[in-house]
Amino acid sequence: VIISNFERENPDKIAMEVSSLPISASLRAKLISGGYTSISSLFSVSHSDISRDLKISENEALEILRVASQRKGSERSNGTSSIVNGAQSAWEMLNEEKSLGRITTSCSELDDILGGGISCKEVTEIGGVPGIGKTQLGIQLAVNVQIPMDYGGLQSKAVYIDTEGSFMVERALQIAEACLEDMREYHGFLKRDLQACQVNMQPKDFLENIFYFRVCSYTEQIAVVNYLEKFISEHKDVKVVIIDSITFHFRQDFDDMALRTRLLGGMALKLMKLAKKYTLAVILLNQVTTKYTEGQYQLTLALGDSWSHACTNRVILYWNGNERYAYIDKSPSVRSAAAAYSVTGRGIRSSVSNCKRVKMM
Numbered sequence: 001v002i003i004s005n006f007e008r009e010n011p012d013k014i015a016m017e018v019s020s021l022p023i024s025a026s027l028r029a030k031l032i033s034g035g036y037t038s039i040s041s042l043f044s045v046s047h048s049d050i051s052r053d054l055k056i057s058e059n060e061a062l063e064i065l066r067v068a069s070q071r072k073g074s075e076r077s078n079g080t081s082s083i084v085n086g087a088q089s090a091w092e093m094l095n096e097e098k099s100l101g102r103i104t105t106s107c108s109e110l111d112d113i114l115g116g117g118i119s120c121k122e123v124t125e126i127g128g129v130p131g132i133g134k135t136q137l138g139i140q141l142a143v144n145v146q147i148p149m150d151y152g153g154l155q156s157k158a159v160y161i162d163t164e165g166s167f168m169v170e171r172a173l174q175i176a177e178a179c180l181e182d183m184r185e186y187h188g189f190l191k192r193d194l195q196a197c198q199v200n201m202q203p204k205d206f207l208e209n210i211f212y213f214r215v216c217s218y219t220e221q222i223a224v225v226n227y228l229e230k231f232i233s234e235h236k237d238v239k240v241v242i243i244d245s246i247t248f249h250f251r252q253d254f255d256d257m258a259l260r261t262r263l264l265g266g267m268a269l270k271l272m273k274l275a276k277k278y279t280l281a282v283i284l285l286n287q288v289t290t291k292y293t294e295g296q297y298q299l300t301l302a303l304g305d306s307w308s309h310a311c312t313n314r315v316i317l318y319w320n321g322n323e324r325y326a327y328i329d330k331s332p333s334v335r336s337a338a339a340a341y342s343v344t345g346r347g348i349r350s351s352v353s354n355c356k357r358v359k360m361m
Contacts, residue, residue: 128317
């Protein structure tokens with residue numbers, strides 16, 4: 001068990017889960033989405049910080065702190081406070097999973113097989129051959145994570161780590177413009193009073209909410225991953241981290257494969273902890289390689305068999321004739337399935353001719 005300095009110095013404030021607080025379900029969900037997953041995390045910030053981070057009133061923030069303080073006192077008086085934490089009932093886990101947000105891919109069929117989109121609090125690997133649309137999907141997710149809550153989105157920000165120089169800011173602008181058009185169409189369809197979202201959001205706002213890191217070596221890549229926790233602790237509204245690609249710098253200049261395996265394993269562990277601690281989605285784009293199996297060469301995702309266990313979910317993109325398909329190769333929560341998708345001028349979309357707009361839930 002890893003115990004933070006704060007918890008070590010304040011044993012009476014050791015983490016109890018915020019899911020146990022007797023507050024409304026919506027406030028609990030906002031706390032978890034904002035990175036406040038334990039009661040101890042509430043005592044290191046002011047009510048003004050909580051109000052700003054969760055976009056709630058200061059009175060609501062004060063009420064949260066009051067209830068948390070009462071719960072802490074109750075736990076201490078009952079003698080149940082412990083430096084060992086992590087015990088959580090399956091019922092609490094289920095309720096927490098239900099409150100987690102998902103990021104739409106803008107393809108309704110792909111969202112369906114993913115269980116509603118890319119899940120937060122998990123690491124998802126997406127791999128495929130060159131030209132299949134991996135970077136397009138990465139940029140799409142960096143834009144879609146910003147969709148306002150009124151439209152079924154997370155209203156958050158993105159970190160994009162570019163190892164290949166493949167990120168195209170002009171393409172991100174196109175996808176952002178198309179996303180705004182989708183929201184306006186959705187608004188008109190429902191005839192709801194959401195004018196504020198339309199007026200306040202411009203394509204440049206989407207670009208301003210994508211934090212871009214360009215890395216040119218595997219040592220820089222490791223350094224950026226190590227820096228991410230500090231960065232995200234200061235930008236708690238980040239809800240997706242995209243690495244495009246996880247592979248590039250680890251396929252060159254590596255004679256010591258054991259060292260490569262250790263470095264990749266350490267990086268994967270940090271990313272998994274980051275996803276869980278801050279309730280965000282980590283997307284790792286991967287390349288393909290050839291593998292000799294049963295007397296023939298086959299295409300497989302790069303970095304070897306040991307790497308295949310490093311991610312919670314694995315999605316393989318492939319061609320079937322002239323159509324692009326996504327296949328759920330590994331997931332603890334959804335069954336293996338395939339869905340067709342298209343890469344269009346507007347971004348990722350359904351492949352059918354009457355393709356639907358962004359799925360707003």
